[in-house]
Amino acid sequence: MTPIIKATNLSKHYGTKKNPIKALGPINFEINKGEFTLILGKSGSGKSTLLNLLAGLDKATNGDLIIENNDISKFSARKLSKYRASIGIIFQFYNLLPNLNTIENILMGAWAGGSKANKTRARELMKQFGIDHREKSNVKILSGGEKQRVAICRALISDPDILFCDEPTGALDSNNERQVIEILKQISDSGKTIIMVTHSKEFTPLSDKIIYLRDGLIVDQNEFEHKNQPTVPTTSNINYSMPLNNNAV
């Protein structure tokens, strides 16, 4: 099976050529289509750097990074913009646009890339994730969990094949965290490829693969046959109509 993502001698350095600061690599790995891959590691291990390279937010210094048969490490700025429009990204602190309301933020996920997105699709997503009652609300007044769900809807508005998540539950309380985990599980079950950077081991049962990083290098890679451990709640346990815990960040 051809991997959807393949990294070969991928590395990222900062600083000057004379005094480079190595942040990542060289690393090699593959991710297949539909896999839920976790990237684990302590702070400073290079997780976020790797995710930035995979999401096209940054360019590798050396090596190849082939995603859906395109070597994005060689892309120009314009092509990288186009690539970013074709994927979904979920951030730890949501990164919503403060001047727009909920549905506008979701639609911007498609508009920013130059695509037309209709409101029907956005409303379907909002309904699926229990935020349809917040359609016209300004995102500043939403709770953390609601904001993250808006971010998830935004990431899915263009129906991307790959979803990148940078600590999506890092700013949420436990209740909201569980809900988001469940959402991501649903997304993974729908066949989408998810690559997630996280500290939390709550996602371990959901994952197909775990990549362990330390000091910018892969120290271990594990693949699992399966996921769905009972430590996470199932869909029937979650009532999206109930007010969420507003203590989330």
Next chain:
Amino acid sequence: MTIKSIFLFLGKYLKQNWLRVLLASAGIVIGIWSITLTTMLSFGVSDKIVTAINSQPSARSINIQQEESGATTFFEISGPPKFVSLDKNKTFSEISSIESVSEVSLEENISIFVNNNPEPANNLCTTALITPQQVQAEVPADIPPSFISEDSEATTNEPEQPTQPSPQQPQSIPDECYSINLGITNFTQIYEENKNDWLGKTTAPVGNEVIACYSCNPQKPLYKELGITSPQELVGKTVSSEFVQVPSLLEAGEIFDVTNVQELNKNVTSPQLNELKIVAVIDDSSDNSGAIGAQRNNFYGSESILKTAVDQIDGRDFSTLGFTAYNIYVNDYANLEPTIETLAEKGFLASSPILLVVQAIQTLFLVVSIVLGLFGFIALIASIFGITNVMAISVLKRQKEIGILKSLGATNFDIFKIFSLESLSLGIVGWFIGTVLGYISTLVFAASLERIIANNSGWEQNLLELGITDFNIPFDFRVAIITLIIACIVTLISGLFPALRASRSNPVETLKSE
């Protein structure tokens, strides 16, 4: 990014930061306000003046001569003076063919002007020549009567009224109506110095033709001696005089001067009665203008004398002698300049003093408005720095939004567009407010002026006679469009650097910012 999303994003931001937008565009407001006020005011006042001038019929007139005359003083003449003439038939048809010409008025006298000093002769000639019927009789049949001015007035110093000639038998132009005016002060001296090359050759002592000097001798001018009142009366007259014994004592072209003759008579022992025909008259009398030493400097003679003289000097064919100047009226002031150009193409020397005055006034007001508008322009230039600063701060404050948009797929150019449009919106807002304030200011000015005038009935009446009924200054869309363009250019320049900087920012770094 789609256009809709750019405007949505920008619109929401501007709506929520309206106060910052207003304050940032203050410099633009002041600049546009100043430019709008000064230019609309100057154009408006200039238009009122033009309206006043245009209300006078003389404003639509053009003076026309066929050729440029010679030098202005005798001493500058290197050759014989140039004569100016117009062929009335040819000229008339050419002028009448111009569409914008509404009527043609003829000069009130027939003179051959030299050196552009058309001191008209006494108007004995006018009655015979410029009545519409007379003119019509003298022009080709295909010239429409409407082109003949009905306004031509026959003025005359003579108490007698001239006989109106029948159109079928046009009256010939009397000899006394021909004259030469050299426009120089010492005509007598000039004549003395040039008579041999000039009219001196045309007179034949045997034929007892003499040149009479009308008032060359201030102590004993001839006209007083003979009891006549105008130079033209002498032309063609036969004078019986005991003053001269024999004509042969007068050389060809000799000026017939009483003093001169008395001198000649000193040795006369047997006076004889002689008849002398005065074929030409020199008129050096004062022109009563009040200027010291101002003289008429006319030279009157029969047609044959003048033609011969001219032939001697200039070799010009005067067989088509006609009216020497035309006044043309156009049907609309706006056609004045195009008609002058058309006349110039046909070879006429056409000018309109009123047009020159109006153009001078308009130029003056344009210069004034430019100078005053410069103050507004300086305010606009100064605002560049302010807006650049505001936009730079805006980019800094919204680094995270830039990163978010980029992470969602916005290109560098999309970001550049967003911030360029933001700075452009400052210009448009400033332009709108400045234009409204500027126009309101002109209305206030007009109302104030009307109030002042209303308190002075004399002014109001005078202005009404000039066709000025109000001081309303209409909104000039040209000014608005030009100021809009200026405002857009200024603000785009201002926002250029911040927008470029925003577009080139690194998404990873911008996402990290607070």
